[in-house]
Amino acid sequence: MNKSVIDLNECTNCPIRHRAVCARCETDELEQLESMKYYRNYSAGQTMIWAGDKMDFVASVVVGVATLSQTMEDGRTQMVGLLLPSDFIGRPGRDIAPYNVTAVSDVTVCCFRKKPFENMLVTTPHVGQRLLEMALDELDAAREWMLLLGRKTAREKIASLIAIIARRDNEAKSAIPGGQMSVDLPLTREAMADYLGLTLETVSRQVSALKREGIIELEGKRRVIIPDIDVLMDETGDDSDGGPLI
Amino acid sequence: MNKSVIDLNECTNCPIRHRAVCARCETDELEQLESMKYYRNYSAGQTMIWAGDKMDFVASVVVGVATLSQTMEDGRTQMVGLLLPSDFIGRPGRDIAPYNVTAVSDVTVCCFRKKPFENMLVTTPHVGQRLLEMALDELDAAREWMLLLGRKTAREKIASLIAIIARRDNEAKSAIPGGQMSVDLPLTREAMADYLGLTLETVSRQVSALKREGIIELEGKRRVIIPDIDVLMDETGDDSDGGPLI
DNA sequence: ACGCCCGGTTGATCGAGATCAAGGCGTCCC
DNA sequence: GGGACGCCTTGATCTCGATCAACCGGGCGT
The missing domain is CATH 1.10.10.10 (Winged helix-like DNA-binding domain superfamily/Winged helix DNA-binding domain)
Known part of the structure; x- marks a missing residue:
């Protein structure tokens, strides 16, 4: 598979198997990713990340469902995203979490240490392009949700x-x-x-x-x-x- | 300035001067962009793009204010974005507009023919990285707006x-x-x-x-x-x- | 000058959804 | 078994924003 663009579901070589980093993965990228990844587990109901937390990683959901939410001082809260397997958590170039991330079911995420991931972004354009696609899809979903919330x-x-x-x-x-x-x-x-x-x-x-x-x-x-x-x-x-x- | 990262406001060489394509522009990229760009003008109140229109360009707002909106069959409408100078219109990899774009004041946009722009994305990572940053900023704005609309x-x-x-x-x-x-x-x-x-x-x-x-x-x-x-x-x-x- | 239209304001009333309150049903733990 | 707790349901009432309606003032065309 060296250097060929491959489909997610056929990507049997890849230990992570997520859209975020695998949809167009190449073997040398995978080797880089291998060296910077680790897993975390959370149980249902647990808040995985609090708004304001320092983030030294980005991550991809492997199993389970999580939510992204914002809370006002008086307790009113609004979910702003639903995270399903293959969805991405975190943002290159930012290290403070702006949203609460809460596990709805038991959740496993695959984390990538942030600095090396950002370095990889610069050197391997495929990953950045995939992230752009995902961000634009999220943006569409958010806008669809704005219509729902407003009207x-x-x-x-x-x-x-x-x-x-x-x-x-x-x-x-x-x-x-x-x-x-x-x-x-x-x-x-x-x-x-x-x-x-x-x-x-x-x-x-x-x-x-x-x-x-x-x-x-x-x-x-x-x-x-x-x-x-x-x-x-x-x-x-x-x-x-x-x-x-x- | 060849190959150096430069600040938007200092980018006097650049004929377009927009975040989307200039924040990190390099002279050879600018030459490419020059060859694919053209301008369009719209007057206040005019709908620039209708949802469903075929898009053979992407664009960047030069002067004026425009809105991005969705309308339900019964006429209920929700704005999902406010476009100000330097904001980006369109999306690489998609050719049907999903939102109405309406000029609020008189508007000038700088268009880039889509195919060459997409080709450039593949060859020059800077532009893609800048688009990713912008998309993530838009996503944050949309999520902030979701809290406003919902709560x-x-x-x-x-x-x-x-x-x-x-x-x-x-x-x-x-x-x-x-x-x-x-x-x-x-x-x-x-x-x-x-x-x-x-x-x-x-x-x-x-x-x-x-x-x-x-x-x-x-x-x-x-x-x-x-x-x-x-x-x-x-x-x-x-x-x-x-x-x-x- | 006139009427018209557009954008804005204000009043009266209505209704969808919030709020307050009570109670039902599993599950877990003692 | 029996209480406690979490999640859900249903009822009664209240309230905020929608709806319906009238009117104001400025710009523009004739």
Whole structure:
């Protein structure tokens, strides 16, 4: 594979296997990365990084779900990102964390010591290009979320969240022909509320309403069955065709 | 200046003078850029780019103010970005615009034909690194805005918007010792509402309230005098020390 | 001079979602 | 078993911002 651009899922040589550093990895880059990486584990509910912490590493999520959040002095909090496996934590050229990073489930991250990682960025353009792509994708997601936060109703917010998680979850497994989907909601009602700019009571009420109307079904508290994804999409307020595109 | 990293404001050789492509420009890069650039002008109120348009260029704002916005089918709209001189429009690797770009004042942009620009990205890492920095800054701004949209009151939103514009405006002119600042609000009440996730009536009422309480003064409709920036900051809900930092 | 339009202001009322409060159901630990 | 705790649900009420509506003033074209 030396020097050839390869697909993430075929990248069997790579010990890390994450978009951030592997999508276009080359063997000599991998050797460099090997020498600067180490793993950290966190348990569900644990705050991995506090806003204001000194960061001497960047990292990539390996397993689990984490959130990025901001809190005001009086306790109001807003989630500003959802971190899933392959998502990147930290930023080259900055060493104080601006957000809280909290493990939702048990989480393993692969850390890279910051200085050598930044040096590598300068010498190997592939990694920088991949980071740029990822940052722009994050920016699109943030802007989509701004529309949700600023203009959607509580019901639309809930439907959008479920639809987004469902889409992401089922894009790996190829779309199911019957139209029915089953999705794990990794978040508590409170975390959903912090993501959507609502209170947990409103989240609970709106989930109940969608259930009552047969748009979703619940299996336990955290598993959602979507009988017809198109019916759910109608509740999101989004136009039918697709996501962000500058 | 060949091959040396130079500061934007000293970059007198550069015909474009924008962060996007000049912060670390080198003479041979500039020659490349020269060959692929052209200018476009738009008048106030004009929509420069519609969501869905084919983009065969990327661009950098030279003069004026423009907005990036999303609209739902029923007309609800949300601004997702404010474009000021030196801000970048478009994204390498994508050719359909996902947002509306609207000129607020008369606007001049410097366009670069897309294919050659993308080729240049591959060959000259400086430009890519600069774009990554800019994208990450935009991401921070978007996340700060998510907190505002999700969790702040109308009054806090207005105060935050004025404070942000004031800060940005006066960072060029070194901070004024007396504490008094004077700021041009480039946006109409409706545009402010679309930015803040409010209605124009609420914006008007809250601006009036801040004026009535002496926190701001108005000079005409569009110029704001801030007698004491710290008093205004107290109304934003932000904690005293500073912006985002992963 | 006139009317018109655009952007802004202010008032009255309404309603979605916040807030306050009570209670239900698992799970864990003593 | 039984309490304690975490997470969720549901009800009653309140409130902030939306909505509907009237009006103001300046710029512009005729």
